[in-house]
Amino acid sequence: MRENDTIDITLxxxxxxxxxxxxxxxxxxxxxxxxxxxxxxxxxxxxxDLTLTxxxxxEFDNDCREGxxxxxxxxxxxxxxxxxKAMTLCQLHMRKFKNGATIVVEPWRSRAFPIIKDLIxxxxxxxxxxxxxxxxxxxxxxxxxxxxxxxxxxxxxKAMDAAACIGCGACVAACPNSSAMLFVSAKVSQLALLPQGxxxxxxxxxxxxxxxxxxxxxxxxxxxxxxAVCPKEISIVNIARLNREFLKxxxxxxxx
Amino acid sequence: xxxxxxxxxxxxxxKLMMTLTGLGFIGFxxxxxxxxxxxxxxxxxxxxxxxxxxxxxxxxxxxEYGLLLFAIVHITTGTVLFxxxxxxxxxxxxxxxxxxxxxxGSMTMPYTGFLILLFVILHLGDFHFVDKxxxxxxxxxxxxxxxxxxxxxxxxxMVVVAIHVSHGFWSLFQTLGFNHxxxxxxxxxxxxxxxxxxxxxxxxxxxxxAFMG
Numbered sequence: 001m002r003e004n005d006t007i008d009i010t011l012x013x014x015x016x017x018x019x020x021x022x023x024x025x026x027x028x029x030x031x032x033x034x035x036x037x038x039x040x041x042x043x044x045x046x047x048x049d050l051t052l053t054x055x056x057x058x059e060f061d062n063d064c065r066e067g068x069x070x071x072x073x074x075x076x077x078x079x080x081x082x083x084x085k086a087m088t089l090c091q092l093h094m095r096k097f098k099n100g101a102t103i104v105v106e107p108w109r110s111r112a113f114p115i116i117k118d119l120i121x122x123x124x125x126x127x128x129x130x131x132x133x134x135x136x137x138x139x140x141x142x143x144x145x146x147x148x149x150x151x152x153x154x155x156x157x158k159a160m161d162a163a164a165c166i167g168c169g170a171c172v173a174a175c176p177n178s179s180a181m182l183f184v185s186a187k188v189s190q191l192a193l194l195p196q197g198x199x200x201x202x203x204x205x206x207x208x209x210x211x212x213x214x215x216x217x218x219x220x221x222x223x224x225x226x227x228a229v230c231p232k233e234i235s236i237v238n239i240a241r242l243n244r245e246f247l248k249x250x251x252x253x254x255x256x
Numbered sequence: 257x258x259x260x261x262x263x264x265x266x267x268x269x270x271k272l273m274m275t276l277t278g279l280g281f282i283g284f285x286x287x288x289x290x291x292x293x294x295x296x297x298x299x300x301x302x303x304x305x306x307x308x309x310x311x312x313x314x315x316x317x318x319x320e321y322g323l324l325l326f327a328i329v330h331i332t333t334g335t336v337l338f339x340x341x342x343x344x345x346x347x348x349x350x351x352x353x354x355x356x357x358x359x360x361g362s363m364t365m366p367y368t369g370f371l372i373l374l375f376v377i378l379h380l381g382d383f384h385f386v387d388k389x390x391x392x393x394x395x396x397x398x399x400x401x402x403x404x405x406x407x408x409x410x411x412x413x414m415v416v417v418a419i420h421v422s423h424g425f426w427s428l429f430q431t432l433g434f435n436h437x438x439x440x441x442x443x444x445x446x447x448x449x450x451x452x453x454x455x456x457x458x459x460x461x462x463x464x465x466a467f468m469g
Contacts (some may be wrong), residue, residue: 181267218344236430240430247272250260
């Protein structure tokens, strides 16, 4: 690929003024986009142009732009975070698109994620789920020795794999049922696997699943779309673990 | 008892009910297929099998009511799940593509399920709720499959069952929490194998009877 490669594209981007207003796809012709740009940088260029010509810029969420914060995300041509595997939208580059391509950009769509504006959705349902149990309680006092609790490398790896979840919401966006099971399973797993998370494991699984249900997400039907789009490649093995943890909590613990 | 209602009405609890009843149906299909294979042994072996089955009396009645209960739970829960999942995304995507996780089985679960319900009603009407005093079960079956339309309906229905089982079998292990990297590939393999066995085992019966009779 040459240094100065540029492409022209047609964007069809979702414009919606607020949660209760009807939205629509707006067509924007974009010229001379460097293929070295990330998708979000391309949107920056589009927004600069929109602002200079007195139009409203396209609102989109973003923060670190290096694939680790979980803020960005949109459905690109029907794929959450775009067509590439294991990638957030900010890491998607314009060289992945052909000159003259039409790119449809839509927000995450779920009843539990109401649209705030354009591509920005309200993901506070995830915060509610975390608040209901996604933590461990620590006693105050002197810090324990670093390796006082033995944890095998295998368990540490599994916990770390689950902890890689950045809470972006792509799993919900891609799920045909709008289910949040992959997110919740990652958050339950990262703690349930480790000794520090065991004391509250039952209460955590019970509360987080019940909160998830109340937030209006759909039910998992093992479609595996979540796993396929997850930028951190969280496995549905975690969902099986969540099922176990929840059923254990219901039938074999005293939580209600 | 509040906890048990809360458990079963939760999203995972509803999946659990689908799973346990589904497992029951897989057991039923297996037993039903083993019994029906006597058809390949000819008219007498099939009639003998039916006769033997009915000597079990109360046990059969119990199994029938059990299956009815399972069907009610499976259909009711499935319907609730279908509408809840439909409601969870009020505004559809303008463009939505599969990311590679879905299969024909997983995509069509509610619809194949509904078709199977229609088939079961027809099937029970054909062979269960009929007057069997003056005739044999083989005769009823043979006269039903004299019609090409019935052969078509039954064969297609068995393909639908196979598609339903192809997702249902591995899915029930996942829901029960049995997903282990060592065993899951085998579970998926067995699921595909079972759905083929059900599809082929049941699917060729109408044709066999039609051409034999």
